[in-house]
Amino acid sequence: MRLLIRLLRVLLPAALILLLSASPCAGEEDPVGVWPLRPEPEVVAHFDPPTSPYGPGHRGVDLLGHTGQPVHAALAGTVTYAGPLAGRGVVVVSHGDTRTTYEPVTARVSLGDSVAQGAVLGTLQPFASHCAPRACLHWGWLRGETYLDPLRLVGAGPVRLLPLWRDSPVARAPTPGRLTLPFAGWRPLAAWW
Numbered sequence: 001m002r003l004l005i006r007l008l009r010v011l012l013p014a015a016l017i018l019l020l021s022a023s024p025c026a027g028e029e030d031p032v033g034v035w036p037l038r039p040e041p042e043v044v045a046h047f048d049p050p051t052s053p054y055g056p057g058h059r060g061v062d063l064l065g066h067t068g069q070p071v072h073a074a075l076a077g078t079v080t081y082a083g084p085l086a087g088r089g090v091v092v093v094s095h096g097d098t099r100t101t102y103e104p105v106t107a108r109v110s111l112g113d114s115v116a117q118g119a120v121l122g123t124l125q126p127f128a129s130h131c132a133p134r135a136c137l138h139w140g141w142l143r144g145e146t147y148l149d150p151l152r153l154v155g156a157g158p159v160r161l162l163p164l165w166r167d168s169p170v171a172r173a174p175t176p177g178r179l180t181l182p183f184a185g186w187r188p189l190a191a192w193w
């Protein structure tokens, strides 16, 4: 019995640390956005973040569309860029600490415009596409200089590592005296818990 108590004294704090570190912080919840193309487009190229600022990778996702298709703001925000950049039309919308990017797009909005979620930013251009000769929208999401997977905004990605998968929303504020579980029904792996 004494051995068991001693064992629990050692293991319980370790298990608590593991449990708490596995819980997502309430402040890190992704905002809920909308697809920039309608109806929900096919994702023809996924996010492949570069390991260095100039390294290879895919700094966003490619959504299959057609020339002239309206492109919508995934989140409400302020237009911080709208115009040609390196031979293609680019629209950037700031959402506070993050921003979404849309290209190649013929902009219908102007610098400084406030846009609602789902507002039309412009139309898809036929050239400079990442999936030429098809038309597709390269959609990006950044925080500072860090590229994020924009599919997170529409609940379609990325594939998170266990145990952050969840099958129901986690309460934003943990109830005092109760631990926040990564998802409903989550149990630590240790059988003695």
Ligand SMILES: [Zn+2]
Pocket (backbone or CB within 6 Å): 045, 058, 060, 061, 062, 130, 137, 138, 139
């Ligand atoms: Zn792309």
